Amino acid sequence: YFKVNNMRLVEELDALVIRPIGRGSLEELVFRMDMLYKLERLGFYVINPAEAIEHCVDKYDILATLEDNCVPVPRTVATESVKEALKAFADLGGDVVVKPLFGSRGIGATRVVDAEIAQTVFKAITFHHGVIYLQEFVPHGYSDIRAFVVDGRVIAVMRRVSESWKTNYSQGARPAPITLDPAFEELAVKSAKAVGCKIAGVDILESPDGPKVCDVNSQPGWKGLQMVTKVNVAEEIVTFVLSELKR
Template sequence: MRLCFLVEERYRHDGMPREVIRQLSAWGHQVDVVRPGRSLIRMSDAVRAGSHDAWVLKTVSGGPGLTLLEAAAAVGLTTVNDARSIRGVRDKALAAAIGRSRGLPMPPTYAAARPEALEEIPEAEFPLVVKPADGSSGRAVRLVPTPDRLRALRPELAAEGMLIAQPYVPNSGIDLKVYCVGGELYATERGSPLGPDGGTRGRRVPLSAEVAAIAAEVGAVYGLDLYGVDVLLGPDGPVVVDVNDFPSFKEVPDAAARVGRAVLELARGGGGRSRSALVGALTGAEPPVRTPEPPAATSRMTATVSGGR
């Protein structure tokens, strides 16, 4: 097969997707790498129909790679993930609106183009977690304890563009990250970026049936096949606080081979989940993809647990 990976400079030397590209090449597939952040691209040639079996995106939020991926999808090329699904989670304000409307356990979310607008949020909602709507990898995430502190941060926040704010979910300071690859779920935990250590290296942990069902539903709601979900275990149960297309898949065993096989499967099948999944989420229609059952021996979506903590 011939595949095209769109890789931002930030990820040029990262294990993901570099190791996946190496693995696919070792299996005999042709992999072309385009770096949209620094290359002059002749769009008509880049997305020529039939030139690649699938296009795969690994770029920063707001980077030029998504435009290229959407151009490829517009002429009927297979993309991993679906281009519209990626847009639906890259914009965190849009992702929150979709998730809440589809019943995912997500916190109330406020959005504002200017930081002073966030000062209208009732004091009872504090503390808040404030972050850029197009942020990634924990960039510029702030825990804001009081309205006074929010006002003091106005100059810093003004440089971040569109912002979202969510009431802080009390938790143990540990983030649970669930990765979906090849129809399997893997859970890792790591220190929160809001904690004193700013996030610590993760480790594999068992995945409960409740969290596995939520993670599987995330894929169905947004129309994603390769993705990650950030979950906090709050006082009222699990809460989804972020969704990432094509994440790092850290701590997933044999990640390069597993992701490589998943990309090939999606390429051969012309893509994964229905392209109308996101449209259904926006219109309120029932998505055509059935939410997978909680992990069981007969379920395609299986939760993988580690041998111990």
């Protein structure tokens, strides 16, 4: 049985809204996902579904899934070869963002604009048996858009404004209100649907070539968002979950 703080989950709860599953070793992450899949097999209502969370935990998987569904994303290369990574560095314009394959909140993401530094970074990653994941740097004016999607609709949105290229709220970016363009709203909903998320935070960059989705968060926070919207985000989530349980 599943027990947390003396609470027997299956016996005492009807649904589980997953908050960040946390950082950890591959073994720890796999175990946490195994638990979510098991809860689903027991008939427990889990939001987001384990499969959607699994998509979003892996940066390569999520970008590949979005691209497969015709969602515009930054040009991205993932490889285990330093040689191939250096070629990709040049092909992507010599200005890239290197990210850990598993990670969130901008932690571990590094912008690299020098080939020698790139080689050092790539060698360090492979030395530790990691995957080199590099993405073209998209000029975005130190801001991006976070659209909060619940059950196929955008319930709230904000612009995140930063003093650096990282626009994560947890990295110091400040939230600002914004009215979302209908095309961006459609893109956010399409992105959430592509990865199977009922609840999602979709991050959109406004690039010179048009909007690009750089991430879909399956366990989004809304502290910053709540500061700039009149929508009660928590209430919207609870209302949605209760409506699902009544089906």
